[in-house]
Every structure is written in structure tokens, then in C-alpha cells.
Amino acid sequence: MSHEELFTLFSKDLFIPELKAKNRDGVLEEMVDQAVEAGVIRDRDVILGMLKNRESLGSTGLGEGVAFPHGRSLAIPTLMALFARSSKGIDYGAIDGKPVKLFFMFIAPPIEKENRYLPALGQVVELIRDETSREELMGVKTFEDFQKIILGGE
Amino acid sequence: MATVQEKLLVLVALQDLDIMIRECDDKTHTDKLTAMGFTQEGREDLEEARKELVGTIDKALVNRYERTAKRLGRAIVPITGNICLGCFTIIPTSYTSSENRDKIMQCENCGRMFYWPKGS
Ligand SMILES: [Zn+2]
Numbered sequence: 001m002s003h004e005e006l007f008t009l010f011s012k013d014l015f016i017p018e019l020k021a022k023n024r025d026g027v028l029e030e031m032v033d034q035a036v037e038a039g040v041i042r043d044r045d046v047i048l049g050m051l052k053n054r055e056s057l058g059s060t061g062l063g064e065g066v067a068f069p070h071g072r073s074l075a076i077p078t079l080m081a082l083f084a085r086s087s088k089g090i091d092y093g094a095i096d097g098k099p100v101k102l103f104f105m106f107i108a109p110p111i112e113k114e115n116r117y118l119p120a121l122g123q124v125v126e127l128i129r130d131e132t133s134r135e136e137l138m139g140v141k142t143f144e145d146f147q148k149i150i151l152g153g154e
Numbered sequence: 155m156a157t158v159q160e161k162l163l164v165l166v167a168l169q170d171l172d173i174m175i176r177e178c179d180d181k182t183h184t185d186k187l188t189a190m191g192f193t194q195e196g197r198e199d200l201e202e203a204r205k206e207l208v209g210t211i212d213k214a215l216v217n218r219y220e221r222t223a224k225r226l227g228r229a230i231v232p233i234t235g236n237i238c239l240g241c242f243t244i245i246p247t248s249y250t251s252s253e254n255r256d257k258i259m260q261c262e263n264c265g266r267m268f269y270w271p272k273g274s
Contacts, residue, residue, distance in 0.1 A: 045167075056199040074231070111228075122190055
């Protein structure tokens with residue numbers, strides 16, 4: 001998947017430059033509420049339940065201040081990606097115990113013809129391994145900044 | 155007592171959970187996530203969450219869900235427009251009339267149950 005293709009999954013409506021929430025469940029709620037407002041999901045509580053179950057399977061906080069809440073749900077018609085940032089960082093139960101500042105949320109329908117869900121997730125995980133990209137994302141303020149970082153990694 | 159729509163939403167959540175459990179048992183899937191760095195050690199927690207969810211609705215409905223899921227993979231689909239998203243046949247308009255929202259409707263062709271997404 002190209003960076004351009006990856007970028008099409010995100011949108012300005014699904015971009016939270018500064019999270020208000022202060023804990024794990026609050027962050028998940030704030031992100032899902034944003035997706036509800038953007039009109040991309042069908043049922044808030046179903047999605048939230050799914051994301052919380054996914055965290056109980058194993059934290060999606062992979063360390064170095066980044067988490068990737070993800071999963072499949074019938075309550076969404078097409079694959080979506082949301083980016084959120086917390087400049088203070090949130091205690092998310094990440095693998096390395098560090099507070100999480102960057103969130104990439106991926107939600108896919110149970111069946112997705114184009115099969116972009118795991119490739120997209122993998123691509124962002126790959127991008128985030130690079131310290132420079134991480135640091136740039138920590139300072140992101142606008143969706144245009146975000147776009148530059150995602151597209152610039154080619 | 156939960157309304158029909160609330161019960162159907164429990165089935166939607168149950169189906170999401172079953173997909174997650176199935177993915178846990180799918181080595182191709184877990185290998186991909188492990189390679190990315192994700193841990194997936196809490197399968198028992200998912201089983202526990204499933205038990206809790208199943209306990210909130212009547213057994214007959216759970217059995218119906220499980221029978222259909224066993225046969226078709228997905229037992230419940232959302233109604234959006236007039237096509238069954240399970241088998242892609244046309245749903246009679248009488249089905250989606252508001253008076254049927256307090257009933258559990260199923261596709262005449264494939265037998266999957268329908269739920270109405272919020273705001274529809
Ligand atoms: Zn059908």
C-alpha cells in the first residue's frame with residue numbers, strides 16, 4: 001500500500017490534534033464520539049465495546065508513546081482511520097508502561113473486499129518505528145501537518 | 155427488560171466478539187499482528203466477556219444466533235437500503251416498515267437476522 005493510499009483512510013473529520021480525555025476509556029470514547037460525529041460509524045456503544053475487548057486481549061499501546069486501537073465491527077460500513085494526539089500523554093497500559101501521546105485508530109467491517117485493514121495498520125506501525133516521524137507527529141497541530149508527515153515518508 | 159433493538163445490538167456485539175475470538179485462533183492473522191508487535195494473550199478474557207454478554211439476553215435468542223452463525227458465519231446484518239447485506243437479495247419493503255422494529259426479522263432467503271443501525 002502506498003502512502004497516498006494510506007492517507008485516503010484518514011480525514012480532517014477524523015483528526016483530533018489535542019485530546020481532552022485523561023484515561024484509557026476516556027480516550028477511546030473521545031475518538032469514537034469523533035467518528036460518530038463524522039458519520040462514519042453506525043453504533044457508538046458496539047464499537048466502544050469492541051475496542052475495549054481488543055485492549056483486554058493485549059494492549060495496543062506498542063510503546064514509545066504510540067497506541068493503535070483497532071478491530072473489526074459490524075457497526076462500521078467501511079474501513080476508517082483516525083489520528084489523535086495528547087501532548088501530555090495518557091496512561092494507557094502500554095507494553096513499556098510509558099504514557100501514550102499518539103493514537104492511530106483503525107476500524108474495519110467484518111468483511112472488507114479490498115483487504116486494506118492489516119496492510120494499513122502495518123504501514124503505520126512501520127512509519128512510527130522511525131523516531132523522526134514519531135517526534136514530528138508529537139508536534140502536529142493541523143491536519144495539513146499530519147498529511148505532510150504521512151505522505152513524506154515515501 | 156431490554157427492547158428488541160437492544161437485544162439485537164447485543165447480538166451485534168456478540169458477533170464482533172466472536173470475530174475477534176476467531177481471529178485469535180487464526181494463525182495467519184495472529185502472525186501478522188505479532189510481527190507488528192501486538193500481544194494477544196488475553197483470549198480467556200474474551201471468553202469471559204462473551205459469557206457476560208450472553209447472560210444479558212434470553213437463551214432462545216442466543217441459540218438462534220449460534221445456529222445461524224454456525225451455518226453462515228455471520229448471523230446478523232444491518233439493514234441499510236433494501237438489500238440483505240448477507241446474501242444480497244432484495245428485502246420486501248414491508249419488512250423495513252417501522253411497525254416491524256419491535257420484532258426480530260430475518261432474511262427470507264438466507265435466514266440472517268436484521269438489525270436497524272442507530273439513526274436509520
Ligand atoms: Zn439474506
